[in-house]
Amino acid sequence: MTLVDFFAPTRSGTAAHLDSAVWPSDAKYDNEGRIIVGGVALADIAETYGTAARVLDEREVRQRCRAYRKTFPEAEIAYAATALLVGAVADWITDEGLSMVVCSPGELIAAFDAGVDPRRIILHAKGVSRETLEIAAARRVGRIVVGSLAEIDLLAAVATRPQRVLLRVSPGIERDSAQDNPAGFALGAATATAVAHVLGTPMLDLIGLHCHLGSQIYNPDHYGEAIRRMVAEMALVRHDHDRILTDLDLGGGHAIAYRNGDAEMNLPELSAIIEDALDAACARQHFPRPNVALEPGRGIVARAGVTLYRVLSVKYSDGGHVSVVIDSETRSRTGNFAGVVVANRRAAGPLVTATVAGRAGDVILATDARLPVDLRPGELLAVPCTGAYQHARTRVVAVREGHYAQLVRREPDLLDRDAS
Incomplete structure (x- = not known):
């Protein structure tokens, strides 16, 4: 029995598009089937900086700042920096006329260092x-x-x-x-x-x-x-x-x-x-x-973020369960993500429901991800809506109009993470 035969009941669904409810508004597939955010192929970012990596769409952040200001024209909008604070994000939100809310010594000093x-x-x-x-x-x-x-x-x-x-x-x-x-x-x-x-x-x-x-x-x-x-x-x-x-x-x-x-x-x-x-x-x-x-905090940055992981292994059990291990040792604060997709190609064949976990096994990214039956080690997974409240050690890369640059190295110290 081949894998396709084994998972024949899953043929009814394929990943036809990127869900606008959780992806940045400019996210799309290119002609090669790769996911593009901010005019940049996520696969190119992974090749340049490695994984895990959080990609942050500057345009999306700025659009959400503008949406809040337009919707609440008489109110002061103060970005809750606990969601995500690095120098570039501080620049974006202050450029868009927002104030800033801080809740810790690190956030306060980071805000000062960013010139707020x-x-x-x-x-x-x-x-x-x-x-x-x-x-x-x-x-x-x-x-x-x-x-x-x-x-x-x-x-x-x-x-x-x-x-x-x-x-x-x-x-x-x-x-x-x-x-x-x-x-x-x-x-x-x-x-x-x-x-x-x-x-x-x-x-x-x-x-x-x-x-x-x-x-x-x-x-x-x-x-x-x-x-x-x-x-x-x-x-x-x-x-x-x-x-x-x-x-x-x-x-x-x-x-x-x-x-x-x-x-x-x-x-x-x-x-x-x-x-x-x-x-x-x-x-x-x-x-x-x-x-x-x-x-607002996550309302500004959550949907602007997409986190990238490499697939380390794919295991198919006799009972039909699929377990995918990725190169992550960090813990998400936002729970189970259903929108995990392959980023290096567009899935066009049958899908299967899989559990996606970090290499240690105790960090569960998703329990019901819909992934291609032929998923292979080395492929790239993307998790949308991860711009807010993620682990501090994940590197952050900004994208805008076809350009990208690392904002945060993979370091734990908030006061020394900006890559400038």
């Missing part, structure tokens, strides 16, 4: 050291988000000049995210105590509230409800302290699709809900409209 205007940086104080807060305050970072009394006290101890502060609160919204993280002060007594604490600290200038509803949120109604509760809290601050808070940061968490059919955030719908909720809440509370900020 400190006034356009939002630093989350959760988990950062006294030294990091000292650096941020000394460099006059635009806003620092505090979510505990300890963070407030630590920042107060290092601030030598007035520092603008956002208070992180948890509005108590029932979310549809599987990775909720309602850190911050609960609305009510806890927030009231924190507000009084900050207002009683001479060097801290409380300008607004911040909330983070979770990750991979696809229901925009959650943001509308958050606005209603947050504006009501801002009105209480005005009533109790005669202080008008001018800023409302709604965080990020906007869902994107990792597989065809995944629910994702509809940005125009989110924009409409935010506008309606602001109008209604401000009218009800007789409160002036605040400056709104959003913090």
